[in-house]
Amino acid sequence: MAQPNPVKVLEVCRVAPPPLSPDSTTPKSLPLTFFDMLLLKFPPTQRLYFYETSHPTTTFLEVVVPKLKRSLSLTLQHYIPLAGNVTWESDYSKLIIEYVEGDTVSLTIAESDVDFYGLCSDYFREAQNFNPFLPCLVGLETRVPVLALQVTLFPNVGFSIGYVVHHGVLDGKATTMFMHSWAFICTHGEYSTLTPELTPLYDRTLIVDPSNLEMTYSNFWLGRDGPDKKSLALRDRKAPPDAMLGTFLLTQEDIENIKHGCGFGGKRSNYKNHPFTYHPLQ
Known part of the structure; x- marks a missing residue:
């Protein structure tokens, strides 16, 4: 017997960026590079962010959601x-990322x-429990959206923001930049200016491809689909029933022990002051 859906959809809306000004330098069309083509048909990337808040449903829908929509647009x-x-x-000669007004x-x-706390706790959980809180990337055979978002309220406790993005367009760094930019504008207001580290760079001329890897990867992916070689359809990536998900917390001491204990072939490394960085997951 099918389990009831634990999520009640309240609204499905479309959020558009403001009309571009005549002097805008943001491109409406970008060619896919060999970095992008390498991941063209990988399953979309998914992530969930959890936020504690005591808002009841009415306050959340009337205050928080409009602010999220407006800051997302900006x-x-x-x-x-x-x-x-x-x-x-x-x-049909090349693949591009294209934005059309509207x-x-x-x-x-x-x-x-x-x-809520069961989902964002540290112990092992069934991965499929997170599926209802992630949106779907629904597209056509020859036109696939880059991004979809879902905001889910857990009344009086918190809310989650889930996203799914086309892996051939965005990597982990780019999606993190976008989410941080959204949080920055939501916090500082619509007249705020993004900091340099949150401002994306679109200059594709910086990427040199002397071996024409873009064409190599393109031929590989599009040659796998038989007669329908132009299909851009992506595979779904929902967690299977037997998958588990756990969170592992590493203290500063743990990081230092790993840093100094790393070696090759089971022997402790002789290298001193080897560069090592770590980043907290948010």
Whole structure:
């Protein structure tokens, strides 16, 4: 017997960036590079962020959600390609990320009575329990959106923001930049200016491809689909029933022990002051 859906969808809306000003330098179209083509048909990347808050449903829908929508729209003006689609040029010769005036990002607003702290705790949980809090990236055979978002409220306890992004367009650093930019604008208001480290760079001329790897990867992926070689359809990546998810917390002392204990072939490394960095997951 099928289990009831633990999430109640309250709204599915489309969020668009503000109209671009005539002097905007953000491109509406970008070619895919060999870095992008390498991951063209990988399953979309998914992530969930959890936030504690005591807002009841009414306050959340009337105060928080409008602020999230507005700040998302303002953030997209800096990340225009995220509101666009992966598609073909008109002659089907090259793949591009294209934004057309009127393109939007799908945003689902939902509510759930699932145990909030059970989802964001540190012990092992069934990975499939997170599936209902992640949106779907729904597209056409020759046109696939870059980004979809879902905000789920756990009344009086907290809320989550889940995203799914096209892996051929965004890597972990780029999606983290986008989420930090959204948080920055949501916190500082619509007249705030993004800091340099949150401002994306779109200059593709910086990427040199003397071996034409872009074409090599393109031929590999598009040659795997038989007669329908132009299909851009992505595989779903929902967690299977037998998968488990756990969180491992490392203290500063743990990090130092790993740093000094790393070796090769079971022997302690003789290298001193080897560069080592770590970043907290947020």
